[in-house]
Amino acid sequence: MSSDILRRNNVKVSGRGTRPILFAHGFGCDQNMWRYVAPEFEDDYRVVLFDYVGSGKSDMSAYDPKKYSTLGGYAEDVLDICEALRLRDVVFVGHSVSGVVGMLASIREPESFSRLVLVGPSPCYINDPPDYRGGFERADIEGLLDLMDKNYIGWASFLAPVVVKNPERPEIARELEESFCSTDPRVARRFAEATFLADNRGDLARVRVPSLIMQCSDDAIAPPEVGEYLSRHLPGSTLRVLEATGHCPHMTHPEETVRVIREYLGAEVSRQARP
């Protein structure tokens, strides 16, 4: 069972420490996104990387459209991995949508997590006037889905059967993988919908694990107001505004990203009293 999960989510464990740190990738890519950051923690931590089912080199046969049409399904992946590796007091580092995924997982099993590190998180991407500005209108998200459809055009009808029929020619699959990190367009689309149409503002107050909100300067996907909203509504959270711009500081500014995470983990944070 546990080895099934490790294969299903393409789990990779490394590092020389005992305390587990789990890196969760965001929408659009896979664990490769952490390649400039995760190795920096190998001296002191047990580093765990994985791909969500449907992304990267996960087991596509385990993909359940219903389960993965909400972020709760992705949170189950995280909890499954914690259980399979018997992880306790996990430092969960989640990029973008994985911030919310980590929160949901920690609400379900608070004992498994010691800290949440949220890189460019947002509890809701859609504007909800007059009080909430997520940064996007529903039509913008439609624009994204359209863009994805166009970029994946012909994948299902042409390339997918080619890959399935040519297991002896891995270079075809590799080429595809390079053309886009995630694989099946229907899967990517569903992940996009689960991510950008979700509203998890109501869950924030239920989070009991202390968290770090890493807010980038000038991030079009998670604007500064969202970081501020989170720091007001997420109990036990610390807001850090990075010098890094954009939405992927772990790729564009890995040194700052590593430093800020280290500083946070080094500091003593009083754990919220559990109800």
Added chain:
Amino acid sequence: MDELLNNAPCGFLSFADDGRVLKVNRTLLGWLGRAAAEVLGSHFETVLPPGGRIFYQTHFFPLLKLHGRAEEVYFSLRSAAGSDVPVLANAARAERDGAAVNDCVFVPMRQRRRFEDEILSAKREAEEANRVKDELIEELSTPVIKVWSGALLVPVIGRLKRERADLMMAALLRAVIDRRARVVIIDLTGARAMDSDVVRHLSDAAAAVRLMGAECVLTGIGASFARTLVRAGVELTGVEVRRTLADGLVFAMQKSQN
């Protein structure tokens, strides 16, 4: 910038890893309806519609950074007037003056976009039609009809394959319990050729129905089915067989009255 590149029949733009636009050619500025000063130094995202910004951050840039290049990526660029210019982009990373830069070439694809929109909508329609068809087929493949209280009829129509026989058997056994059936008619009048595997399956189904305390009648057995039965060496012990559905109904009526 080289005059040749500046006026080339493609858009050219170069940006730093933090997204700042370092170079842009005149052709692209023309499409965007913007002056060089507006674009240079601002973020590449400012020439994208909001959905495109997400795509840039979650797909385009990571791809470019991890693999050093990106090819045939579809984008929409947003002009100063607010209209979108659909383009195909090729991009490659390079190093200039000691820093990483991302060079992109854009080719407009207005005609092609119309064509692709049509393909996409045709594809969606086809997928939807397929889904409806699959549902319908599944429904049709396993009808269990209540003829009267305690009597069920399973008409088998068309080709009976292993998967369908499985579905049918499951639906039938469920119905026997749910509707407290005392007699079940499996009518093969409309069935087309079936192999010995399926024949064995049918006889298993009949045996299971009997185990659950109901009688099972097979009706409408044609010549080819009879031959398959004999060839497969299947003996329908304990299963009533009637030639026509009418005969089967008479039998069922008698059983129901007992």
